[in-house]
Amino acid sequence: MTNEVVAEFREFKKSFGTKVVHKGVSFALHKGECLGLLGGSGQGKSVILRSLIGLEKPDSGQVLIDGEDIVPMTEDQLISIRKKVAYVFQNGALFDSMSVYENLAYPLRAHTRMGEDEIRERVISQLAEFGLQGNELLSPADLSGGMQKRVGLARSIIMQPKIVLYDEPTAGLDPYNTIRIQEMILGLKERGVSAIFVTHDMPSAFAVCDRIALLLEGRIQAVGTREQLESQPNSKLTRFVKGLEV
Amino acid sequence: MIADFAITLGERILIFLRSLGEIGLLFRKVIKEIPDRPLHLRLTVEQIYHIGIKSLGIVFVTAFSTGMVMALQFGLGLEKFGGKLYVPKIVSLSIVREIAPVFCSLMLAARVGAGIASELGSMTVTQQIDAIRALGTSPIKRVVIPRILASIISVPLLVALGNLLGILGAMVVSVSELGLDPMFFYQKILTTLVVTDFLAGLFKCFVFSFFISVTACYFGLNVKGGTQGVGSATRGSVVTSSILILVGDFFLTKLIFIVVGT
Numbered sequence: 001m002t003n004e005v006v007a008e009f010r011e012f013k014k015s016f017g018t019k020v021v022h023k024g025v026s027f028a029l030h031k032g033e034c035l036g037l038l039g040g041s042g043q044g045k046s047v048i049l050r051s052l053i054g055l056e057k058p059d060s061g062q063v064l065i066d067g068e069d070i071v072p073m074t075e076d077q078l079i080s081i082r083k084k085v086a087y088v089f090q091n092g093a094l095f096d097s098m099s100v101y102e103n104l105a106y107p108l109r110a111h112t113r114m115g116e117d118e119i120r121e122r123v124i125s126q127l128a129e130f131g132l133q134g135n136e137l138l139s140p141a142d143l144s145g146g147m148q149k150r151v152g153l154a155r156s157i158i159m160q161p162k163i164v165l166y167d168e169p170t171a172g173l174d175p176y177n178t179i180r181i182q183e184m185i186l187g188l189k190e191r192g193v194s195a196i197f198v199t200h201d202m203p204s205a206f207a208v209c210d211r212i213a214l215l216l217e218g219r220i221q222a223v224g225t226r227e228q229l230e231s232q233p234n235s236k237l238t239r240f241v242k243g244l245e246v
Numbered sequence: 247m248i249a250d251f252a253i254t255l256g257e258r259i260l261i262f263l264r265s266l267g268e269i270g271l272l273f274r275k276v277i278k279e280i281p282d283r284p285l286h287l288r289l290t291v292e293q294i295y296h297i298g299i300k301s302l303g304i305v306f307v308t309a310f311s312t313g314m315v316m317a318l319q320f321g322l323g324l325e326k327f328g329g330k331l332y333v334p335k336i337v338s339l340s341i342v343r344e345i346a347p348v349f350c351s352l353m354l355a356a357r358v359g360a361g362i363a364s365e366l367g368s369m370t371v372t373q374q375i376d377a378i379r380a381l382g383t384s385p386i387k388r389v390v391i392p393r394i395l396a397s398i399i400s401v402p403l404l405v406a407l408g409n410l411l412g413i414l415g416a417m418v419v420s421v422s423e424l425g426l427d428p429m430f431f432y433q434k435i436l437t438t439l440v441v442t443d444f445l446a447g448l449f450k451c452f453v454f455s456f457f458i459s460v461t462a463c464y465f466g467l468n469v470k471g472g473t474q475g476v477g478s479a480t481r482g483s484v485v486t487s488s489i490l491i492l493v494g495d496f497f498l499t500k501l502i503f504i505v506v507g508t
Contacts, residue, residue: 050376053379053380055376055379055380075379075384078382079382079383080382082379082380082381082382083382086380087376087377087380089373089376089377089380090373091372091373093372093373093374093376093377094374094377095374095377095378096372096374106381106383107381107382107383110381110382110383111382155381156380156381
């Protein structure tokens with residue numbers, strides 16, 4: 001992890017109808033860092049992630065990727081951002097009209113000039129890396145929930161992004177699949193990929209995150225490392241992690 | 247109570263008009279992105295199969311039975327005045343200019359429009375549309391345009407087939423129920439129908455195919471509220487495209503009469 005900032009939120013404000021969800025969210029993600037984003041349900045954690053690739057626009061504030069504000073960008077301009085920032089959806093969001101192979105080949109066909117042989121090689125090796133070899137011809141509906149998440153993760157990072165956004169990747173998984181996902185995330189971290197990890201799964205957050213941020217009442221209330229959490233037993237973040245009233 | 251009714255009605259009208267405006271904006275995006283590569287020809291061909299080939303049955307039943315009913319109604323009605331011989335002329339003109347384009351399009355709005363809206367709605371609910379965008383690609387290009395292209399190719403072809411089937415249905419009833427000579431029926435059709443009659447009908451259903459597909463895509467892409475929302479979107483798509491077809495038919499008929507003159 002370095003001090004170089006790869007993504008940053010500045011005074012991010014967003015409302016849905018009359019409900020003000022974000023009242024000025026500000027934080028930075030450093031290169032090679034995995035930042036855990038915690039917060040109660042309905043606090044707008046997924047909206048933060050979606051805003052990082054332009055799937056949502058704030059009412060005001062800035063969202064910077066490599067120092068460039070993506071808020072005013074059009075869909076065409078966002079394509080370059082979406083090539084370097086990957087989003088891992090909670091349920092995988094696999095295309096159910098395509099096989100596992102086609103799902104992984106989709107971004108390669110869309111953004112590279114690779115031939116079919118090269119694509120095949122890359123997809124097969126990606127599937128093998130995620131322990132999914134032999135499943136390429138299956139449809140997403142034939143996969144278990146854990147496998148769908150792994151395929152979703154494999155598809156998201158096949159373009160070798162600089163930043164990965166995980167939206168509750170371990171939610172609803174058994175311990176075996178949870179550990180597999182954690183290992184995959186740690187593997188990416190070792191390669192210098194930055195990440196934001198939205199979760200309610202504390203053991204996973206502690207296993208993969210360098211720092212943890214708490215989003216409550218529309219603002220980042222606290223940010224800290226695991227060591228800082230342990231040394232401040234009465235801080236908001238520690239109390240939230242322990243399930244105490246914040 | 248009347249005030250409440252008026253407010254509810256006003257709100258419904260505003261929602262409908264806003265939907266029409268947003269359908270127009272989606273159409274503009276489609277026009278803008280159609281020339282961009284890739285063309286997704288394979289997806290378009292797949293959609294032609296789903297929209298065109300798989301709709302043959304419903305078009306056959308709709309057109310053939312409508313032709314039969316029209317021949318029977320006109321035949322029995324005109325028989326009292328000795329006008330039975332006009333049945334081929336009246337029925338064929340009605341079928342080609344109005345009945346086949348409108349009835350087939352309405353049936354396709356129900357079958358094809360509902361299918362597109364529910365499919366895209368499910369993709370929206372399961373975040374597949376978001377995934378298309380997150381992977382740096384365009385849902386308009388990938389999902390919407392193939393369905394619209396398939397519709398504008400398939401619907402006129404289906405209606406052209408509907409024209410033939412409707413006339414055939416009318417002929418069957420005219421011969422079996424009204425006692426008309428099949429050759430007389432055939433000759434009358436040849437002397438009555440001109441190419442512009444067919445073209446006018448096909449032009450209408452070309453426009454209707456946009457009403458069906460763009461409306462269905464709009465409702466599918468704007469689903470809110472999970473699976474219940476998919477149901478509402480499907481219903482909204484069928485109702486809106488049916489209204490557009492019926493109201494649009496009047497204006498298109500007027501336009502055709504201004505341009506063609508007969």
